[in-house]
Amino acid sequence: MIYRQYGTTGKKVSLLGFGGMRFGHIDDPEVCVRMMLKAAEGGVTYFDTAPGYFETKSESVFGKGLAELRRRNLPYYVATKTFKTTESDIRREIEAQLKRLDVDAIDFYHIWCITNLENWQARKKDGILETFRKLKDQGLIRHICVSSHLVRDEIGQLLMEGVFEGVLFGYSAYNFQTREAAFNAIRAKKLGAVVMNPLGGGIIPQHPELFGFLKPNPEASVVAEALRFLWDHEDISVTLVGFKEESDVADALAAIEGYKPRTQAELAAVKSRASASFEGVCTGCAYCDDCPQEIPIPRFMESYNQKLLNDQPGTNVILNRLKNHWQIDPHKAADCVECGQCEQACTQHIDIIERLKLITSAVKSAS
Ligand code: SF4
Ligand code: SF4
Known part of the structure; x- marks a missing residue:
């Protein structure tokens, strides 16, 4: 030991x-x-x-x-x-x-x-x-x-x-x-x-x-x-x-x-080898974290990671992560005005806007 x-x-x-x-x-x-x-x-x-x-x-x-x-x-x-x-x-x-x-x-x-x-x-x-x-x-x-x-x-x-x-x-x-x-x-x-x-x-x-x-x-x-x-x-x-x-x-x-x-x-x-391996997966680098709508993007994208990586079907895993782990209201995803600023900054080339839309639809279907 x-x-x-x-x-x-x-x-x-x-x-x-x-x-x-x-x-x-x-x-x-x-x-x-x-x-x-x-x-x-x-x-x-x-x-x-x-x-x-x-x-x-x-x-x-x-x-x-x-x-x-x-x-x-x-x-x-x-x-x-x-x-x-x-x-x-x-x-x-x-x-x-x-x-x-x-x-x-x-x-x-x-x-x-x-x-x-x-x-x-x-x-x-x-x-x-x-x-x-x-x-x-x-x-x-x-x-x-x-x-x-x-x-x-x-x-x-x-x-x-x-x-x-x-x-x-x-x-x-x-x-x-x-x-x-x-x-x-x-x-x-x-x-x-x-x-x-x-x-x-x-x-x-x-x-x-x-x-x-x-x-x-x-x-x-x-x-x-x-x-x-x-x-x-x-x-x-x-x-x-x-x-x-x-x-x-x-x-x-x-x-x-x-x-x-x-x-x-x-x-x-x-x-230094991690970023290339994580293409499409949010690494939490926060380069996107300056949203004019004050959407906490890294936390939303980390929650989306749970759907990609946790092998659980459906979108509830994202909503659970947002609510229980990050204590964030998933409705906030709907505030996105699609200005595109975050996607330009994203080191992992993530389609953040699409993922936020998916979260918004998941919130609607869950309510
Ligand atoms: S595209 Fe949406 S989430 Fe990204 S910075 Fe603009 S408003 Fe915020
Ligand atoms: S820039 Fe991309 S990889 Fe970095 S925190 Fe934002 S969404 Fe995640």
Whole structure:
């Protein structure tokens, strides 16, 4: 196992982290505990869950798993999150979490899922930062962290708050161009960086041809290379993998044991091959993001990617992505006046206007 510093906390954490969001047998705690044990025996020390994973069942099985790790003197850090914003709600939540997790304190406690900066300002108004500081002073949490779906410079604005010790965000060979700017703030503030969705939510293994730019030779495994792509990134402290089956834990441990680092120059060469491979697929570069109608085009096009790449028929996948992931009203697509400015700027030559029209018709048929 490889261990890296988590920001300036003084803690070294395993580069491979255990994500508790995908357990395939959540109603069989014995299996879940066995998976955690196997990971810990392989050197994993970072275990991440959240109250929303399987309606708190993930935290409950984590409680059993962590107790077993303690019995066996296996070291670990536990991370979880809260979506609550007021002090009274957060206190009620953390009390229940400490019980479920069967610990006295949470190592890395996250303000959960900042989807846009307005949402962040609203949570700040509710006093969330003061509450987190109090929880830390009282020893209930050890480090103040945040998890985010923000993109490009927005995530930098969030991280420059100065209160955070670490950040959790989605980053992979699929979306690295949208999220790379986060690392400027991570370096500036010396934060721990935990990345999730290392396989782009399944998109990478489903489309090995699209991600062929990762592979040094045709025989290489696209999954192993997608993980290597993250492990090569020197600013990443932990790569979270959400394990479904016991065999997934074994596979990930084998991958990190066999990991052969590349130089930063070699990694840059891999990244430079991505755009050509992604022709027709939005990379989130945001060159189009100056729409006179204020349509957030990169988010619309990323949602369209889900239809192209997620192998789900129909257009609901686009609408779900817009509403649930990006929290955007899909009706906004209808505001397009077809000025063509965005298509001229698009590096991937995407027919943005056509895609917005399709989204508008999907909205109409869904209502
Ligand atoms: S074509 Fe439509 S989406 Fe593109 S910039 Fe013009 S108004 Fe905005
Ligand atoms: S310019 Fe094209 S590839 Fe870049 S974010 Fe806009 S739609 Fe996506």
